[in-house]
Amino acid sequence: MANILEVARRAGVSSATVSRVLNKTGTVSSNTRFKVEKAIEELKYEPSMLGRNLRNSESRLLLVLIPNFSNPYYTEIINGIEDYSIANGYNILLCETDSNPDRENIFFNMVKNKLADGIISMDPTVNMQKLTELADEHPIILCSEYDEGGSIPYVAIDNESAAYKAIKHLIKLGNHNIGLINTDEKFLYARQRRKGYERALKEFNLPIRNEWIYTTAGLDFQHGVQAMRKLLQLNEKPSAVFAVSDTLAIGALKELNVRGLNVPDDLSVVGFDNISFSNMTTPTLTTVAQPMYKMGFTAASMLINSIKGRKVESVILDYELIIRESTMK
Amino acid sequence: MANILEVARRAGVSSATVSRVLNKTGTVSSNTRFKVEKAIEELKYEPSMLGRNLRNSESRLLLVLIPNFSNPYYTEIINGIEDYSIANGYNILLCETDSNPDRENIFFNMVKNKLADGIISMDPTVNMQKLTELADEHPIILCSEYDEGGSIPYVAIDNESAAYKAIKHLIKLGNHNIGLINTDEKFLYARQRRKGYERALKEFNLPIRNEWIYTTAGLDFQHGVQAMRKLLQLNEKPSAVFAVSDTLAIGALKELNVRGLNVPDDLSVVGFDNISFSNMTTPTLTTVAQPMYKMGFTAASMLINSIKGRKVESVILDYELIIRESTMK
DNA sequence: AATTTAAATGTAAACGATTACATCAAAAGA
DNA sequence: TCTTTTGATGTAATCGTTTACATTTAAATT
Structure with a gap:
């Protein structure tokens, strides 16, 4: 050549x-x-980009950190990131951390080594301390999961109010016994969504009962199955369930199907994320939609602005409650 | 620094x-x-990797071309690619082409520009001619979808025999009227799977009826819904359906559910790919599993061998028919 | 025609590493 | 003691660009 x-x-x-x-x-x-x-x-x-990059000491490559590819939650966000980036002369490198610190380090080093110009992290399990140190020297943006009170700019939705709205919707349908399928509260969104759940119940003078709050060990659909199974074993069963993720909600639906229970007649279900499979289930799933594409698009624009030395501010985007068959009674 | x-x-x-x-x-x-x-x-x-790469004229970055992120089919393959690559000192760059030639060109140029050392293409819509030209000068491997009679090494399964096996399974269950939900035959796997379908029917002296073969315009679940709807409008309906992709099969299941038909009692369904949602459906889906992880792993090892100047041969891997509820009668 | 100004192009250093080759010192062998 | 061998380190070219600065050439101004 x-x-x-x-x-x-x-x-x-x-x-x-x-x-x-x-x-x-x-x-x-x-x-x-x-x-x-x-x-x-x-x-x-x-x-040769190599010569050019060396001279300009920039790579025009952005890192996107996600815990794993198989979570459909991320796909639309990534599309948004990619569209903005490519339109602005940057390429993105999708990095699967598997919540593994070693892997994480590889990607952090890529930035230190000038192989990449910045990072968008969507990994809730990221080592926030290390990332914050890195953010001192390099452009970094958090997307969807962020650090409350931290110094790194983020783009996200108001999880607390979204959960609040979902629960209110269930209450208005006449449900007084509402279960929560939550995940580990080490995740910010889990803490926030639980808060929203509790706020709605309090507002309508409904009791918060610990046995109706099930905490899963993960987000796989199997965990949703397990959670629903436990909730159905209670003496006083909930008449509706809010799951903090669609995959969990779909697991819950599956268990209800297996038991021959009708959704929404016997029990209503609400999920969170509006993943593509949420309208392929029977019944289709009521869920909270985050503006995925826009979130990614915004995150990318923030990152590239930051790379160019401009100051960036955190952004809170709107969400939407999508009502489908699983709560139509 | x-x-x-x-x-x-x-x-x-x-x-x-x-x-x-x-x-x-x-x-x-x-x-x-x-x-x-x-x-x-x-x-x-x-x-600085930039200095090192320039001097060594290598980037230790591999490009992985896929049509779009949202297809869950690719996730396990990517895991395989990533594991092998990282273990061997390479990182991968996931490239979404959206079947868009402009995007494709960006990625081809990255290789020409020495920003990446090679390509694994899983994109069935890739411009095979351009890719073949590129393969003259740079290491390239095809994964899953390949070019019959072309010169680029590939790793794949025997689609024809996999489809044959799926159909034979349906026949052995007593189904004589078997429908096919296929997709555009511009895709090699579509042609091959159809061949397998026809071979099985012939072998058991069953007629090949064109009205039982529905060709979709895409792989989205909606196309599966549509296909099933059409097949159910026929005077003589099939008693079983083989869809060339799980997303199509799940669409078909959905339509059957909506119509109140029972799977497998009224109609059996077989999919292809064993995506993670295929055992979340009701009923769970019988499907053909490709050794995704191994396929990715193999593709990566072939590519890295090729980069290191070693000669590589194409590989055909084994598949497996996974029998679940949708054909258990 | 002489001078000033502007446009076009060239020269060479810089980016940050790697590595063939040269050099030097110490250990080994005669 | 003198030569040879070996191990340790330094020198400087190289990879392929970009760009500040210098220089040349052409056009404009007086």
Whole structure:
């Protein structure tokens, strides 16, 4: 593969002139521009990003940290990130951390090593302390899961109020016994959604009963199955259940199906995230939709602004309660 | 951020010696090694990949081309690719082409520009001609979807025989009227799976009826709904359906559920891919499992071998028919 | 025609590493 | 003691760009 010097020689100019043609900087006569373009054509020259990046000390690569690919929750966010990034001359590198500190370190090092220009983290299990240290020297944005009171800019929704709205919807349908399928409260969104759940119950003078709050060990659909099974074993069963994630809600639906219980007649179910499968289930699932695409798009714009040295502020986006069959009674 | 020269100065040695310590090449006395390591520590030095890559003209980055992130089919393959790659000092860049030639070009250029060392393509809509040209100069491997008679090495399963086996399973259950929900036959796997379908029918002297073969315009679950709807409008309905993708099969299940038909009593359904949602449906879905993880793992090993200049051969892996409720009668 | 101004192009250093080759000192062998 | 061998380290070129600065050339002004 030809380099810039060979192009310069063939065009009878210096490498500086070729570079000027390539980057449309400085001045170059239309005559020599033509000669250079011809030489580039003939040699099928493609500039090496490595040389360019080294010189400019930028890679135009963004890292996106997610715990794992298989969670459909992230796909639309990633689309938003990718669209904005590509439109602005950046590429993204999807990094699966598997909640593994070693993997995480690899990606942190890529930024330190100048292999990437910044990070968007969507990993709730990320080592926040290390990330905050890194954020001192490099552009970093948090997306969806963030650090309350931390210094890293984030884009997210108001989880507490979203959960509140979902519960209120269930209450208005006449449900007084509402269960919560939550996940580990080490996650911010879990704490926030529980708060919203409790606020709604309090507001309508409904008791908060611990046996109706089930905490799962993970987000897999199996955990939802398990949770529903436990809730159905109670003497006084809830008449509705709010799960903090669609995969859990779909697991709950599955268990109800297996038991021959009708949703929503016997029990209403609400999920969270509006993943694509949430309207493929029978019945289709009422859920809270986050503006995924916009969230990703916004995160990318914040990151690139930050890379360019501009100051960025955290953003809270709107959510939407999508009412489907699982609460239509 | 300190560079190698500063480390060298602080340790009182030359940059060459620091490099030797870093890469564990050449010889260096334990005394100076210690001094260098101390200096690295003190300056919190991290070598710049840009400099290293430029000098070695390699990026240790692999591109993985997929049509879109939201297809759960790819997740396990990607895990396999990623595990092998990271274990061998490479990182992967997940590239969503959206079946868009412009996007595709961006990624092809990354390889030409030395920003990436090779490509694993899983994109059935990839411009095979361009890719083949690129493969002349750069390491490229096809995964799952490949070019029959082409020159690019691939890893895949025997789709024809997998479909054959699925249909034979349905026949053995007593089904004589078997429908096929296929997708556009521009895709190799669609052609191959259809062949397997037809071979099984012929072998058991069952007629191949065109009205039982429905071709969808895409792989979304909605297309499966649509396909099932059409098949149920026929005078003589099939008693079993084989869909070439789980998402289509799940769409078909949904339509059957809506109509109040029982699966498998009224109609059996078989899918293809064993995506994670295929055992969350009611009933759970019989499907063909490809060895996703292994496929990815193999593809990565082939690519890295190819990068290192070794010759690689195409590989055909085994599949497995997973029998679940949707065919248990 | 002489001078000033502007446009076009070239020169060479820089980015940060790696490595072939040269050099030097110490250990081994004669 | 003198030569040879080996191990340890340094020197400087190299990878492929970009860009500040210098220089040349052409156009504009007087």
